[in-house]
Amino acid sequence: MNETESAIDKGEVEGKVEGKVEGIAKGDLLVILRHSPHGSSWLREGLDAALVAAAFGQQVSLLFAGDGVLALMPHQQAGALGQKGTHGVIDMLAMYDIETLLVDAHALTSRGLSAEDLMLPVSVVEGDALPKLLDRHPLVLNF
C-alpha cells in the first residue's frame, strides 16, 4: 500500500470514529466553505487558508455547507476560458493530512444530493450538531 492510499484509509477510519463514537469532530481550526466553485474566489481562498494552516501543523477540519458542497462534486473541470477551478485542491487534502471532511446534511438534501454522490468519503453533520462543531474548534474561519 502506498502512502496516499494509507492516508485515505486513515481518514475514513477516523471519520467513522468521530461520526459514531464522539459524534462531533474536533481540531485546531474549522474552515467553513459556503461558496460554490467557479462563481467566485471564496472557495479557493478558503481551501488555501486550510492548506496553509495544515502545512503549519494545525489540525484542520473542513465543513462544506450551502453551495460549498458543490466543491465535492465528481467530474469537475476547468471553466470555458480555462479557469482552473478547485477540484485539484480537493484531491490534495489527504496529502496535507486534512482528513476531517464534514458536510452539512441540509446543504446536501436541499440540492438533491447525498454523501454517495461526492468525490470523497465525508461525515454528514446534522443541523443540531453545527453549534457544537463550532464550539469544539478554538478557531473558525468562514468562507
Added chain:
Amino acid sequence: MILHLLNRSPATGGTVDDALAAMGPDDRLLLIEDGVLGALPAQVARFTGLTGRLFALREDLAARGLLERCEEQANIVDVDGFVTLTEEADKTVSWS
C-alpha cells in the same frame, strides 16, 4: 460563547440562515454593515429565538438612516460596545 457577526442583509440571500443554523443557545449575534437591515421591524422576526442576544451596530444603522426605525428587540451598540462584546466572547465567527 461565540459572537457571530453578520454583514449581509437578511432580506437578500441565505447567509443569515447559515449563521442562525450554526448558533448555540448562548451565542450572540451582532448585525453590522448591511446586516443591520435585520433590525428593521419587517425583518426582526427571523431572530425571535435570540432575545437578549441580538445586537446591531449603531454606526452602521446611522449611516443608513435606520437608527430610529430599529426594532427594540435588537440591542444597539456602538463600536466600543462591539469591542466589549468581542472581549466577552470566546471567539468571533464572521458570516459574509
